[in-house]
Amino acid sequence: MATLYTPTVVGDPLTSAALNAQMTQLDTAILARYASARSLIAEASLGVAAATWTISSIPQTCKHLMIVAQLRSNYASTNDELTMRFNGDSTAANYASRMTQVNLDSSIDRNLGDQGELVFRQLAFASSFANFFSPFIFWIPNYSSTTLWKMVHCLSGTFSSGGAGVNAANMGLWAQSAAISSIRWASNNAANLIAGCTYSVYGYS
Amino acid sequence: MPFTPLPAVPNVFNATNMNSRLLELENSVLGGPATLETALVANTTIGIAAGTISISGISGSYKHLRLLLGLRSSSALVFDPVQIQFNGDTGATQYKDRIDNYKGTGHATTDSNANSLRPRCPANGGSLADTWGFIELRLFDYSSTTKIKNGLMLVHCAGDGSNDYGAELHTFIWNSTAAITAIGLSLFSGGNFLAGSTYQLLGTN
Numbered sequence: 001m002a003t004l005y006t007p008t009v010v011g012d013p014l015t016s017a018a019l020n021a022q023m024t025q026l027d028t029a030i031l032a033r034y035a036s037a038r039s040l041i042a043e044a045s046l047g048v049a050a051a052t053w054t055i056s057s058i059p060q061t062c063k064h065l066m067i068v069a070q071l072r073s074n075y076a077s078t079n080d081e082l083t084m085r086f087n088g089d090s091t092a093a094n095y096a097s098r099m100t101q102v103n104l105d106s107s108i109d110r111n112l113g114d115q116g117e118l119v120f121r122q123l124a125f126a127s128s129f130a131n132f133f134s135p136f137i138f139w140i141p142n143y144s145s146t147t148l149w150k151m152v153h154c155l156s157g158t159f160s161s162g163g164a165g166v167n168a169a170n171m172g173l174w175a176q177s178a179a180i181s182s183i184r185w186a187s188n189n190a191a192n193l194i195a196g197c198t199y200s201v202y203g204y205s
Numbered sequence: 206m207p208f209t210p211l212p213a214v215p216n217v218f219n220a221t222n223m224n225s226r227l228l229e230l231e232n233s234v235l236g237g238p239a240t241l242e243t244a245l246v247a248n249t250t251i252g253i254a255a256g257t258i259s260i261s262g263i264s265g266s267y268k269h270l271r272l273l274l275g276l277r278s279s280s281a282l283v284f285d286p287v288q289i290q291f292n293g294d295t296g297a298t299q300y301k302d303r304i305d306n307y308k309g310t311g312h313a314t315t316d317s318n319a320n321s322l323r324p325r326c327p328a329n330g331g332s333l334a335d336t337w338g339f340i341e342l343r344l345f346d347y348s349s350t351t352k353i354k355n356g357l358m359l360v361h362c363a364g365d366g367s368n369d370y371g372a373e374l375h376t377f378i379w380n381s382t383a384a385i386t387a388i389g390l391s392l393f394s395g396g397n398f399l400a401g402s403t404y405q406l407l408g409t410n
Contacts, residue, residue: 023230040410068269068345068409070355129301130353132355133345133352134355135355135356135376137343144269155359156357156376157357159303159376163298163316163318164316165217165302165303165376165377165378166303167303167304167376168374169374183373200409
């Protein structure tokens with residue numbers, strides 16, 4: 001709630017310079033408040049199917065990232081996964097993925113293998129429920145740190161054409177202390193991500 | 206910068222006009238224009254027990270929606286499913302909801318194919334006194350007219366305090382390409398949401 005100006009004399013003339021100073025002060029306070037919360041860093045929609053999709057030039061002005069995405073591949077078989085690579089690093093030893101999921105092959109808790117990127121379930125594929133894009137939420141704490149290894153938490157899910165669903169809670173480790181400046185997504189089965197995929201990247205200060 | 210500085214000429218401004226200017230600036234912040242990254246669309250605490258909660262007139266000016274619910278049911282159950290419907294759609298199989306329920310005694314999985322989404326909230330019949338269920342529902346691309354609607358839900362309930370408590374993870378579909386303009390809540394038991402139940406709807410750009 002703004003503290004209103006109280007006139008001290010009738011008419012109480014005020015110069016433009018004085019008013020502008022007052023407004024600038026308030027403006028600065030407002031911007032500081034929003035800057036300390038969440039900001040939209042990037043958003044995009046995939047116009048043409050592509051084997052990889054990269055979020056590049058991620059600014060280092062925030063502490064944490066949250067990414068909201070809707071993704072689907074054209075993988076012709078079943079059970080596709082999403083891969084996630086940071087800063088172009090394809091060194092297998094630098095990545096570890098762990099997921100909790102119920103349904104497929106009765107697995108509840110398992111590693112998704114060590115390869116040159118993180119692997120996250122579930123990614124909607126060609127025969128998933130029509131017009132459905134898997135919802136993903138990724139949290140990457142301290143993505144801009146230059147001393148900490150990077151952890152990723154991810155929730156996602158998908159539905160078969162018949163409406164049977166799968167939930168997945170994923171966790172990934174990128175054993176590198178470099179700040180994350182780019183993220184590359186792809187199908188783990190070398191399929192294409194289809195047109196219509198979207199993402200929004202938010203930064204937290 | 207949300208305000209335009211006054212010109213140097215005539216270089217006067219009175220207290221009344223300054224107050225108007227401050228209120229204008231304050232309203233622009235509190236009112237939340239659609240371009241803000243996050244806007245509070247609805248924020249209500251129920252004063253009197255009610256069988257339904259309706260949020261209508263949701264504009265399409267945001268990208269995603271986030272609904273935060275704090276609910277408790279008057280029913281004689283331990284947990285009461287909350288029926289969530291969009292745009293008044295009561296179609297028998299319009300809502301596909303994959304539910305993974307984790308609780309003290311283990312894990313259960315349900316593929317709900319029903320006339321509503323079905324997260325649970327605590328009820329008077331067995332849940333710990335004065336505990337409220339927390340439901341966080343995220344709707345992705347809710348105003349699209351080409352994608353079927355989907356999202357993720359996290360649910361937390363205290364239960365009876367022994368071995369019947371838990372958390373739920375949902376991935377869901379509302380099988381419609383219509384933009385979501387209304388959200389309706391009711392209880393599967395036919396009971397009432399207790400006074401003190403809360404809901405907040407946030408629009409995210």
